[in-house]
Amino acid sequence: MENSFESAFELHNLQEWFHVYDLQTKEIYLLAFFLVLAMLAIIVSKKYNLPIVVGYVLFGIVISPDILNLIPFLESEFHSWYEFLIIKLDYITQIALAFIVFTIGSELSLRTFRRLGKSIYLITILEALGGAVISALAVYLVGAPIYMALLLGAIAAASAPASTIMVLKEYNAEGPLSSTLMAVVGLDNTLALILFALISPVAMMFIGTGEALSFQLLLTPVVEISAAILIGLVIGYLTQHYISMVDDKTKKVVAMLTSVVLSSALSLVFGLSSLIANLALGFAIRNFAEKNLEISEYLDTLTIPLYAMFFIFAGAEIRFSQMGSTVFLITALVFLISRIIGKYGGAILAGRFSDAAPVVKKYIGLGLFPQGGVAIALAFSVQKQFTQIPDASLMIFNMVILTAALTEIFGPLFTKEAVIRSGEAEE
Numbered sequence: 001m002e003n004s005f006e007s008a009f010e011l012h013n014l015q016e017w018f019h020v021y022d023l024q025t026k027e028i029y030l031l032a033f034f035l036v037l038a039m040l041a042i043i044v045s046k047k048y049n050l051p052i053v054v055g056y057v058l059f060g061i062v063i064s065p066d067i068l069n070l071i072p073f074l075e076s077e078f079h080s081w082y083e084f085l086i087i088k089l090d091y092i093t094q095i096a097l098a099f100i101v102f103t104i105g106s107e108l109s110l111r112t113f114r115r116l117g118k119s120i121y122l123i124t125i126l127e128a129l130g131g132a133v134i135s136a137l138a139v140y141l142v143g144a145p146i147y148m149a150l151l152l153g154a155i156a157a158a159s160a161p162a163s164t165i166m167v168l169k170e171y172n173a174e175g176p177l178s179s180t181l182m183a184v185v186g187l188d189n190t191l192a193l194i195l196f197a198l199i200s201p202v203a204m205m206f207i208g209t210g211e212a213l214s215f216q217l218l219l220t221p222v223v224e225i226s227a228a229i230l231i232g233l234v235i236g237y238l239t240q241h242y243i244s245m246v247d248d249k250t251k252k253v254v255a256m257l258t259s260v261v262l263s264s265a266l267s268l269v270f271g272l273s274s275l276i277a278n279l280a281l282g283f284a285i286r287n288f289a290e291k292n293l294e295i296s297e298y299l300d301t302l303t304i305p306l307y308a309m310f311f312i313f314a315g316a317e318i319r320f321s322q323m324g325s326t327v328f329l330i331t332a333l334v335f336l337i338s339r340i341i342g343k344y345g346g347a348i349l350a351g352r353f354s355d356a357a358p359v360v361k362k363y364i365g366l367g368l369f370p371q372g373g374v375a376i377a378l379a380f381s382v383q384k385q386f387t388q389i390p391d392a393s394l395m396i397f398n399m400v401i402l403t404a405a406l407t408e409i410f411g412p413l414f415t416k417e418a419v420i421r422s423g424e425a426e427e
Contacts, residue, residue: 026081026085027085027088027089030082030085030089031089031309033063034308034309034312034313035305035308035309037059037060037063037312038056038059038305038308038309038312040055040059041055041056041058041059041308041312042055050413051163051166051167051170051412051413051415051416052166052170053163053166053167053307053311053408053412054408054409054412054413056307056308056311056312056315057311057312057314057315057405057408057409058315058409059312059315060311060312060313060314060315060316060317060318061315061316061318061405062315063312063315063316064315064316064317064318064319064320065082065083065086065316065319066318066319066320066321067320068082069321086313086316086317089313090313092306092309092310092313093309093310093313093314094264094274095261095264095306096303096306096307096309096310097275097310097374097377098260098261098263098264098274098275098278099260099278099299099302099303099306100161100165100303100307100310101161101189101275101278101279101282101374102260102278102279102281102282102299103161103165103282103299103303104161104165104182104185104186104189104279104282105186105232105278105279105280105281105282105283105284105285105286106282106283106285106286106295106299107165107182107183107186107282107286108183108186108187108279108282108283108286108287109286109287110287112179112183113183115179116176116179116180116183116356117354117355117356118354118355119180119350119351119354119355119356119360120180120183120184120187120356121187122350122353122354123180123184123346123347123350123351123354123356123360123364124183124184124187124188124191125191125350126346126347126349126350127184127188127342127343127344127346127347127350127364127365127368128157128188128191128192128195128343128346129157129346130342130343130345130346130347130349131156131157131339131340131342131343131346131368132153132154132156132157132192132195132342133153133342134338134339134341134342134345135152135153135156135335135338135339135342136149136150136152136153136154136156137149137153137338138334138335138337138338139152139153139331139334139335139338142330142331142334143327143331144331145206145392146206147203147204147206147207147389147392148203148392148395148396150199150202150203150206151196151199151200151203151382151386151396152335152396152399152400153199154192154195154196154199154200154378155192155196155375155378155379155382155396155400156335156338156339156342156343156371156375157188157191157192157195158188158189158192158193158371158374158375158378159184159185159188159189159343159368159370159371159372159374160185160370160371160372160374160375160404160407160408160411161185161186161189161372161374163311163370163372163408163411163412163415164181164182164185164367164370164412164415165182166307166412167412167415167416167419168181168182168415168419169300171416171419171420171425171426172425172426173419173424173425173426174424175359175422175423175424176356176357176359176360176424177357177359177360177363177364177367177418177419177422177424178419178424180356180357180360180364181364181367181368181415181418184347184364184368185367185368186279188368189275189279189374190276190279192374192375192378193225193273193275193276193279193374193378194221194225194276196378196381197221197222197224197225197273198221198222200221200381200385201220201221203386204385204386207386207388207389224271224272224273225273225276227270227272228267228272228273228274228276228277228280229276229277229280230280231263231266231267231270231272231277231280232263232276232277232278232279232280232281232282232283232284233280233281233283233284235259235262235263235266235281235284236259236280236281236282236283236284236285236288237284237288238259239255239256239258239259239281239284239285240284240285240288240289241288242255243255243256243285243289243295244289244290244291249298252295252298253298253301253302256285256295256298256299256302257302259281259285260278260281263277263278263281264277264278275374275377311372311408314372314376314401314404314405314408315405315408317376317401318401318402318405319398319401322394322398323398323402328395328398328399331395331399332399332402332403335399335403336403336406336407339371339403340369340407343365343368343369344365344366344368344369345365347364347365347368348361348364348365351364351365359422359423359424362422363418363419363421363422364418366414366415366417366418367414367415367418367419369407369410369411369414369415370407370408370411370412370415371400371403371404371407371408371411372404372407372408375400375404376400376401376404378400379396379397379400379401380397382396382397383396383397
């Protein structure tokens with residue numbers, strides 16, 4: 001009864017605070033401001049021949065709360081509601097992330113896998129595990145606790161599907177490198193999600209607050225992953241069947257939108273990974289259909305503003321005030337460099353031992369540097385799951401945010417260079 005009273009009291013105070021500062025209206029102001037920034041980012045990026053995603057992240061960093069705190073004429077009340085709304089509007093990034101992994105899933109064609117051969121699996125495994133193992137080992141050697149090294153290693157396996165997709169689409173890149181890169185990014189994010197689910201209970205054991213490592217403990221995430229995949233496959237099968245029967249564009253767009261949001265909602269209800277579910281959803285729509293549903297055009301219409309908002313929010317999440325310690329900076333630098341070495345080295349090594357095309361062997365490693373949405377989502381999961389080590393979980397989150405922002409700035413430049421050098425970018 002007392003807890004209910006306290007909850008009601010806190011809710012009343014929150015509602016009053018919303019009313020006093022008119023935060024519902026300010027949300028609209030903020031969204032409009034972010035969309036204006038997106039337009040400016042596109043203009044500036046095009047002018048200076050940069051990938052658009054770089055412009056989004058840079059503009060997001062400029063409006064991060066820590067940067068705005070340096071402006072003297074802004075009142076403290078502004079900082080309070082602005083920082084609160086940045087956190088409150090997180091659902092936009094979650095929806096954007098759902099569409100990002102859905103798009104990746106829709107690009108994972110079994111025909112493409114068969115055409116590319118075994119090389120795609122070898123590249124994915126070696127570059128993902130290379131990034132995970134080398135970064136975990138490097139972070140541990142500079143003094144981080146073993147549970148932190150394990151969690152950062154699992155997160156390091158993920159690449160940034162959104163920025164990779166945007167660069168490839170922006171330059172209309174087509175060819176063996178582009179196809180392989182798209183498939184590898186999709187597969188290595190799937191591998192990262194699975195790896196994180198398996199590593200989490202092991203990390204909990206090293207903290208000393210988890211259960212003893214057992215077969216049952218490791219079986220639980222396997223069951224959860226399988227259930228998320230099943231949700232995505234079932235909804236995807238039904239969605240592609242419906243889209244195949246209708247010709248109206250509006251019905252197709254609404255069907256896809258509904259399927260992504262429904263898949264996310266059901267996953268959250270059952271405590272499953274919405275990322276894995278939406279990846280499976282996109283995969284099902286692409287591969288269960290008997291004909292080309294031509295959904296890429298509809299996806300572009302839906303996702304352009306979502307991607308813009310996602311990357312601006314990612315930049316705005318930067319908290320420079322929490323990154324000043326020497327330990328943090330050294331660990332972050334080691335994590336950043338070791339992840340790049342592991343991914344690049346693993347990809348190049350796999351290329352040499354596989355039957356991949358020459359351009360794939362030569363340039364595939366350059367397209368795997370960005371780290372974005374999936375890694376940030378996993379960093380959020382660390383904060384939610386590992387509440388018993390708040391300082392360490394916050395450090396992991398800030399480290400991933402910082403390294404993701406940096407790689408989202410220079411990573412797309414390397415991806416662009418790779419598709420241009422391979423001859424797959426449109427003139």
